[in-house]
Amino acid sequence: MPLPLYLLAVAVFAMGTSEFMLAGLLPDIASDFDVTVGTAGLLTSAFAIGMVVGAPLVAALARNWPRRSGLLGFLLAFSAAHAVGACTTSFPVLLATRITAALANAGFLAVALTAAATLVPPDRKGRALAVLLSGTTLATIAGVPGGSVLGTLFGWRATFWAVAVLCLPAALGVLKGIRDVRAREQATDGPDLRAELAQTARPQLILMMLLGALVNAATFAGFTFLAPIVTGTAGLSALWISGVLVLFGLGSFVGVSVAGRLSDQYPGPVVAVAGPLLLIGWPALAVLADRPAALLVLVFVQGALSFALGSTLITRVLYAAAGAPTMAGSYATAALNVGAAVGPLVAAATLGTAAGNLGPLWASGSLVALALLIAFPFRALIAAGRSAEAPEQPLRLSL
Numbered sequence: 001m002p003l004p005l006y007l008l009a010v011a012v013f014a015m016g017t018s019e020f021m022l023a024g025l026l027p028d029i030a031s032d033f034d035v036t037v038g039t040a041g042l043l044t045s046a047f048a049i050g051m052v053v054g055a056p057l058v059a060a061l062a063r064n065w066p067r068r069s070g071l072l073g074f075l076l077a078f079s080a081a082h083a084v085g086a087c088t089t090s091f092p093v094l095l096a097t098r099i100t101a102a103l104a105n106a107g108f109l110a111v112a113l114t115a116a117a118t119l120v121p122p123d124r125k126g127r128a129l130a131v132l133l134s135g136t137t138l139a140t141i142a143g144v145p146g147g148s149v150l151g152t153l154f155g156w157r158a159t160f161w162a163v164a165v166l167c168l169p170a171a172l173g174v175l176k177g178i179r180d181v182r183a184r185e186q187a188t189d190g191p192d193l194r195a196e197l198a199q200t201a202r203p204q205l206i207l208m209m210l211l212g213a214l215v216n217a218a219t220f221a222g223f224t225f226l227a228p229i230v231t232g233t234a235g236l237s238a239l240w241i242s243g244v245l246v247l248f249g250l251g252s253f254v255g256v257s258v259a260g261r262l263s264d265q266y267p268g269p270v271v272a273v274a275g276p277l278l279l280i281g282w283p284a285l286a287v288l289a290d291r292p293a294a295l296l297v298l299v300f301v302q303g304a305l306s307f308a309l310g311s312t313l314i315t316r317v318l319y320a321a322a323g324a325p326t327m328a329g330s331y332a333t334a335a336l337n338v339g340a341a342v343g344p345l346v347a348a349a350t351l352g353t354a355a356g357n358l359g360p361l362w363a364s365g366s367l368v369a370l371a372l373l374i375a376f377p378f379r380a381l382i383a384a385g386r387s388a389e390a391p392e393q394p395l396r397l398s399l
Contacts, residue, residue, distance in 0.1 A: 004178050005131050008112045011075055011170040012135030015105045017143030018082065018163045019047060019340070020136075024148030024227055024241045025156040032156065033091040037228065038348040043098050044224050048341030050102025051109075052334050058107035059330035060197075067115060068178040072171055074108035077101075079167035086160035106337070110330040113318070115178070130260020130311060134253065141249030148242040196327040205320040207378055209335035212313035214371035215278075216339025219306040221347035222282060222364035223248060226299070228357045233289045244299050251303025259308040263315040268383025274309040275372050281305060282365035286358045310336075316382065343367065 022029070022044050030040040058074075078101050085097035116128040143166075147159040199205055226248070227241050234240075255274075262270050281302045288294035317332045346367070350359025375382060 005116055005128060007173040007176075007178065008071075008116060009132055009135035009138075010173050011071070011108065011167075012112065012132055013139050013143060014075075014135075014163065014166045014170045015078060015108065016136035016139030017147060017166065018078075018101060019044075019105070020139055020223070020245075021143070021147040021151075021159055021163070022047075022224070024245055025151045025159060026224075027227055027231075028151055028156045029094075033094070035091060037225075038351050041224055041344050041348045043095060044220065044344045045341045046095050047098045047102040047105075048220070048337040048339075048344075050099040051106040051337035052341055054103035054106030056110075056197075056327070056330045056334060058103060059110035059327055059333075067111060068174060070111055071108055071115075071174045071178060074104045074111070075167050075171040075174060077104040078108070079164045079171075082160045082164040082167075086157045086164065102337075106330075106333055110327075110333045113330075113332050127260050127264065130256050130263075134256060136252075136256075138249070138253060141246055141253055146242075148245060149239070152238055152242075196323070199321055199323050199327070200331065202320065202323075204381065205317065205331065207374075207381070208313060208316040208320045209331060209338075211371050211375055211382075212310060212317055212332075212335040213339040213342070214367050214374070215306065215310045215313055216336050217343035217346065218278075218282065218339075218364040218367035218371070219310060220340045220343030221360050221367060222285070222302065222343075224344045225347055225351070225357070225360040229289050229361070230295070232357050234292050234295050235290075236292060244296065247296055247300040248303035251300040251305075252307040255304035255306065255308035256311045258304075259311045263312040267312050267316060268379065270308060270312045271375065271382055272379075274305045274312070275368070275375070278302070278305040278309055279365060279368045279372060282361050282368060286355075286361035286365070289358060289361070 022040075026037050026040045026043075029043070030037045033040070081097045081101035081104065085094050085101070088094050088097065112132060116132045147162060150162055151159045226244055230236050230241050230244050231238055259270055259274075281298060285295070285298040285302060288298065314332050314336060317335050321327070321331045343364075346363045347360035350363050351357070353359055355362055
């Protein structure tokens with residue numbers, strides 16, 4: 001894999017730390033602003049909604065910008081939003097900074113996903129995506145738990161400052177490692193913006209985006225509210241939150257690494273194995289969450305399965321959007337973040353039910369079940385490998 005791809009992954013690490021870090025900070029933020037944990041969870045949804053709206057919009061605006069300059073600008077804007085968030089005493093302002101940061105993240109990720117796909121041969125998009133997403137999984141291993149410890153020791157604002165500073169070396173890496181060429185130069189004689197936007201009407205792309213969104217919704221539904229499960233249901237101390245997040249991150253790294261080597265050629269088997277296991281795992285975690293040993297094992301397993309299945313489906317999005325070379329990254333980003341927005345909202349609604357802290361885990365299982373029910377009739381299309389990128393391939397039921 002080319003060096004610029006790893007430099008992009010460093011920047012994704014910084015942004016992934018921000019996106020996931022609230023899972024360990026929600027109780028403190030809720031206490032500081034005198035709101036409920038469910039209300040504080042809206043910060044996660046606001047970030048995701050900003051990315052959903054921002055990804056296509058910013059990608060459309062930035063499609064002719066010099067790639068290095070665009071990526072650098074997005075990173076600096078992201079850093080500034082976190083500095084403001086660290087200083088504010090108003091929850092609405094903090095919410096606004098999350099949306100602003102999300103727009104910058106959306107622009108960066110949409111351009112980075114497209115750039116990653118052009119840095120490798122056409123049949124290695126899955127491997128390139130795995131390298132890029134490794135920044136996110138490493139964020140859950142090191143960045144998020146580190147932020148949780150930092151928040152526990154010095155307050156949640158210290159974590160926001162840390163993310164703001166972390167963006168600076170990532171920006172230097174982009175400045176030194178990415179050629180400052182215009183995105184359109186990577187797709188000579190490619191389609192215009194209207195033709196690329198029309199790709200969203202293709203049934204294959206709609207299906208892959210829907211499945212990717214549902215699986216990511218399940219991931220965020222459970223992940224966002226792990227902290228109250230660790231300290232409440234399992235009865236562990238607050239410092240154990242970091243350990244649980246590390247295990248989830250280690251699992252996600254394993255999952256995305258394995259899937260990255262298989263998703264280009266064998267997407268069907270990955271979905272066929274990871275999907276049912278993921279469906280079983282969320283309810284199992286809900287039932288056994290009061291047993292710390294079982295909780296730790298299942299958190300690792302669910303991290304691996306969630307990212308293996310999710311990254312495979314997002315790779316399918318990139319293939320299905322092959323006819324939109326400068327907008328494909330925005331479609332993948334939108335699919336990821338529709339799920340990231342919906343998941344915490346669904347999970348938060350379950351907190352007031354009889355399920356209590358375990359409600360988000362049951363919600364995750366339900367979302368995976370819905371994804372598998374939708375995917376089953378179209379399993380032949382999902383298993384089609386690189387042929388799925390052919391624009392003329394019709395959508396057929398496999399009965």
